[in-house]
Amino acid sequence: MARVIQIRDVPDDVHEALAKAADAEKLSLNRYVLRELEHLARRAEVIELNARVITETRARIPRKVARANILAAVHEGRDE
Numbered sequence: 595m596a597r598v599i600q601i602r603d604v605p606d607d608v609h610e611a612l613a614k615a616a617d618a619e620k621l622s623l624n625r626y627v628l629r630e631l632e633h634l635a636r637r638a639e640v641i642e643l644n645a646r647v648i649t650e651t652r653a654r655i656p657r658k659v660a661r662a663n664i665l666a667a668v669h670e671g672r673d674e
Contacts, residue, residue, distance in 0.1 A: 599631075644668065 616626030648664050 612627060613623050616623045619626060621629070644665065647668060648661055651664050652659060
């Protein structure tokens with residue numbers, strides 16, 4: 595079931611920028627913002643997954659490993 599989100603106190607310049615972006619893509623403001631929220635939600639899922647992988651990897655490795663090194667290994671593995 596679809597849910598309704600109401601956002602109050604949106605600054606005028608933000609509203610105008612979103613409206614212009616929606617218009618440029620020939621979308622309604624509602625559809626444009628919904629699409630952007632969908633992208634944001636997917637990005638949040640990826641960030642959460644990466645954090646879980648880092649935590650699990652650190653638990654299996656007996657010494658401290660820098661987060662950047664773990665992420666680099668994950669990205670390297672995805673490229674192969």
